[in-house]
Amino acid sequence: MTQDAERTGTSFGDSTLQGYLDELAAKVPAPGGGAVAALHAAQGAALVAMVARYTTRAKDAENRPVIDRIIVAADIARDRALALADADAAAFTAVGAAYKLPKETGEEQAARAEAITAALLGAARVPAAVVAAADEVVSLASELLPIGNPNVVTDIGAAADAARAAAASSQLNIAINVASLDAGAGAEFAPVLTQIEEIIARAEALHNDVVLSITK
Known part of the structure; x- marks a missing residue:
């Protein structure tokens, strides 16, 4: 959810591309890298559906x-990733609000610390969900490559590249939030961080497979 989205109730799905890019370039806290990661995943899913x-x-x-199953799955993945772009900005806003809570008394300090932890967990869980979307995009693209229309095969590679970007950017967003959590809370995301490395490797391999398919 962008700054304007918070005021008007609109979401990324209702924004113009120019409006989104204007806000992304503006000196405002959201949208930022988390929204970009989610939209990378959405674009990757859309490319898979198109092919x-x-x-x-x-x-x-x-x-x-x-093919019909891939179309349905890719459309669902696209909608899910688009919703995560809104969720990321909402989570970012929650973190900022938690840090602004009063901390004059011991009771306020404890409540603030609890709220910050909850908000950071929420902010890390959104990019973790983006990672899952990226994983699905790579899986669908890999399944599609051997049977996809060769006239648009490069778009399968582009989908893999978009999913790779989604996963790699999410890695950064998870790391920055986990860095402020204690080890116990942050341990929840260890499997996701491992999964990211696997997604990146699979996406790069798929990209190379596409290159080979058009240079034979």
Whole structure:
């Protein structure tokens, strides 16, 4: 959710591209890297869906059940990732609000510390969900490559690149929030951070597979 979104109730899905880029470039706390990561995942999912829809020719009939499943999954992943862009900005706002809580008394300090921890956990969980979306995009793109319409095969590579960017950017956003948590709370995200490395490797391999497919 952007600064204007907070005031008007709109979301990224209702924003113009120019409006989004203007806010991204502005001196405002959100949108930022978290929203960018989510939108990378959304774009990757959209590219997968587009290639799949171009793979519905008569000659693709044998693979049509798989293609139809990929289209549905990619559309759902796109919507989920788009919603995460809004969730990221909301989580960022919650962190800022927690840090602004009063801390004059011991009771206020304890309540503030608890609120900060909860807000940081929430802020880290959003990019963790983006990682899951990126993982799905890479999986769908990998499944599509062998059967996808070769005329748009480079878009499968672009989808993999978008998913890689989503995962790599989310790694940064998780790390910055976890850095302010105690080790026990931060341990929740260790599996996700490992998963990110795997996604990046798979996305790079898929990109290379696409390059090989068009240079044979």
